[in-house]
Amino acid sequence: MIEVRFHGRGGQGAVTAANILAEAAFLEGKYVQAFPFFGVERRGAPVTAFTRIDNKPIRIKTQIYEPDVVVVLDPSLLDAVDVTAGLKDEGIVIVNTEKSKEEVLEKLKKKPKKLAIVDATTIALEILGLPITNTAILGAVAKATGLVKIESIEEAIKDTFSGELGEKNARAAREAYEKTEVFEL
């Protein structure tokens, strides 16, 4: 079983990202589960969401404490939250940032096995006209983890957002997929 933890801020769509990742894996025949940790929801507050992916039915219902993959939607969270808390030794961290690999690593309390960075905010602003990075970052997740194909991410996005909005968000994911830099550490 693969466990993914998303860190975002209220309004950025971390919960939707977790759900879309689950649906993409479901489309590839996997068993999935995705859920939010509901705190006091308000725009801008740190938000956590989770996705589990497995080849057999998923029974466990606890939150995720030792993720295989951590996805950070908002670069400012690196200063506010210990995003690598409980990360497995073989863990992967994916960060939306305009900063360099070195600058990101400096802020992480635990060094991951693999780090992926992408400037999802710029991609989202260019394609969607809004700094909502949840769909773009999923392109980076597909690239860095190989958990799901980018095509499945695109399909799940189009299933979640209808019409032109779906097309644009799928394009943002594809663009991020192509621009993501992955570093083995």
Added chain:
Amino acid sequence: MPIRKVMKANEAAAWAAKLAKPKVIAAFPITPSTLIPEKISEFVANGELDAEFIKVESEHSAISACVGAAAAGVRTFTATASQGLALMHEILFIAAGMRLPIVMAIGNRALSAPINIWNDWQDTISQRDTGWMQFYAENNQEALDLILIAYKVAEDERVLLPAMVGFDAFILTHTVEPVEIPDQEVVDEFLGEYEPKHAYIDPARPITQGSLAFPAHYMESRYTVWEAMERAKKVIDEAFAEFEKKFGRKYQKIEEYKTEDADIIFVTMGSLAGTLKEWIDKKREEGYKVGAAKITVYRPFPVEEIRELAKKAKVLAFLEKNITIGLYGAVFTDASAALINESEKPLMVDFIVGLGGRDVTFNQLDEALEIAEKALKEGKVENPINWIGLRWELVK
């Protein structure tokens, strides 16, 4: 062909309601159940469900509207949680006393004060004496299936009692999982067209419903409600069997897991059963003789099944997300009553867990196991109630 989709339990419940084709839905939004009436109102607005959606000003009115509609002779549905269910309290007795087969979905949530929107079972457990049947779902598929089964049992002539189906707040209501949506035709076959047996408006047959009963009749009325709930036990088994035949998914009042050679059997309800089974596998690998049992039907209480379960264990350990203030957890208390006249019975311990959404982790289950093991070794239980995962430093 049934469709498989990824969805939240709230959506699964709305789909179940749509498949059951109620004619009247009355609901008032409340966290974490709001999405259920929201989704149903979409079905109605899109013409996918031919029903009257009544917007009301409170939960008291929501259930009252369902009582009125059911008494007029149609299938009804509503959904609520927590304070909303508490506000319905007096009408719940009326729905049962009038023998109206209303079905209601509950996103199981803690009660105030302090205000808390997260999961425990205090809301439905507190309604256990109202005459409503109670089903608890482990996952989103069960939420959908149990709503269909609830209609089947509630509307059976031998029962005619309302039913609530509970699924854990957020842990299920807001969690997406794969869910199979059954074919409408098969659901139609399973449930049949609703034909009111006793409560309906017909000018050719004027009747009074829910009127005054003097001491000469009230007690008989209460007896027949109790008796109907007793009869429901058999009807539920029949409905489970027919459901399995039609849809291929098996339900039991109590589902056992690795109980055959177990010394300690942990008993729980709802989504915690999933975590528990996963933990049991781990403990089995470590050499512990432990098993699990999931109570799917809490009212009527599965007395016979508890007795059978008790024969298999040296210790029965209850994990429950509720507390009867002044005694123990309700499930432990009910199971104790079921076993009281048995000549041989296991030791019994009660664990209060996960109140107000506290995550029930493997560490907490380990803590419970340690206490249950101690009882097993010493052959006695001094104090049956244990609060697990409590932050003792905050309550000293």
